[in-house]
Amino acid sequence: MTEDPRKTFSKSAERYLDSADHRTGADLVVISETAHAMLPGVTLDIATGAGHALRAAAPYSGYCLAVDLTAEMLKVAREHLTRAGLNQMGYVQARADRLPLSDGSVNLVTCRIACHHFSSIPDFLSEVRRVLAPRGRIVMVDSIVPSDEKAGEFLNRVEKLRDPSHVRSFTMRQWLEFFNIGKLPIASVSTFERTHSFTEWSRRVSQKEKDLKEVERSFQEAPVNLKKLFRIEQDSNGAVISYTDEKVIIIAERR
Amino acid sequence: MALDKELLDILACPKCKGPVKLEEDSSGLVCDACRLRYRIEDDIPIMLIDEAEEI
Numbered sequence: 001m002t003e004d005p006r007k008t009f010s011k012s013a014e015r016y017l018d019s020a021d022h023r024t025g026a027d028l029v030v031i032s033e034t035a036h037a038m039l040p041g042v043t044l045d046i047a048t049g050a051g052h053a054l055r056a057a058a059p060y061s062g063y064c065l066a067v068d069l070t071a072e073m074l075k076v077a078r079e080h081l082t083r084a085g086l087n088q089m090g091y092v093q094a095r096a097d098r099l100p101l102s103d104g105s106v107n108l109v110t111c112r113i114a115c116h117h118f119s120s121i122p123d124f125l126s127e128v129r130r131v132l133a134p135r136g137r138i139v140m141v142d143s144i145v146p147s148d149e150k151a152g153e154f155l156n157r158v159e160k161l162r163d164p165s166h167v168r169s170f171t172m173r174q175w176l177e178f179f180n181i182g183k184l185p186i187a188s189v190s191t192f193e194r195t196h197s198f199t200e201w202s203r204r205v206s207q208k209e210k211d212l213k214e215v216e217r218s219f220q221e222a223p224v225n226l227k228k229l230f231r232i233e234q235d236s237n238g239a240v241i242s243y244t245d246e247k248v249i250i251i252a253e254r255r
Numbered sequence: 256m257a258l259d260k261e262l263l264d265i266l267a268c269p270k271c272k273g274p275v276k277l278e279e280d281s282s283g284l285v286c287d288a289c290r291l292r293y294r295i296e297d298d299i300p301i302m303l304i305d306e307a308e309e310i
Contacts, residue, residue, distance in 0.1 A: 100302035
């Protein structure tokens, strides 16, 4: 059963501010460039986390709105962005699939490394389409899994073991289909790899040694082909050092 | 710290997507159509249907 993200993130909000997996990345450059190429308007960051995506888009936006399901996460984002000198910001607690915004009120939507927590991607994209103004754009970034079913199931199982609020990471093909069904024509698609330090990645959500050992064991006992595919690195004692997954960046436009 | 005008201009009820109005004491936002009140805590509107109060 999937845990309510409010329960997960109220306990771990601060760790997302300093997380190397979240505060850096080629995707932040894409978000910044996309915002720069558009006329300044309202930028909405859905499931904002610590606000890293908004920090990238803010210099080119008129007004920025951070939406998250968790109040603690919004407070971390507010402290982070205020400290960065960004003031044209609003913070709202809301669900990604029930946005509290009027139709066509947003120029740019960003949603970064969060969709795997959503209960319905079609409902989320339907809401994105509704709030976007004509010619408005979305930059969506999330982890993807290989098209090989066993490999995809393995990664989703490990992710869920580490983070009970993980719902599902999808394949590239599934993402393209979601945007097609959601009537959001894709302007560009790119991917990049991310190597996760096992210690930082696993301890970001849970600090319980028992849970962490179980996650580590899943990597240690993975079949050889999956160890190779996800580049699972272990030290001479067998302790897991890192693994690598793939992220997709999809930019789509509301016509 | 009050809610920005830019934010109030675009906020809507998450249920019916219709307008919400700010209470005089700025402690909540009300959707007359759904008869729901959304609390504002620490300057953050809680626009969650399952946490809204019926009025």
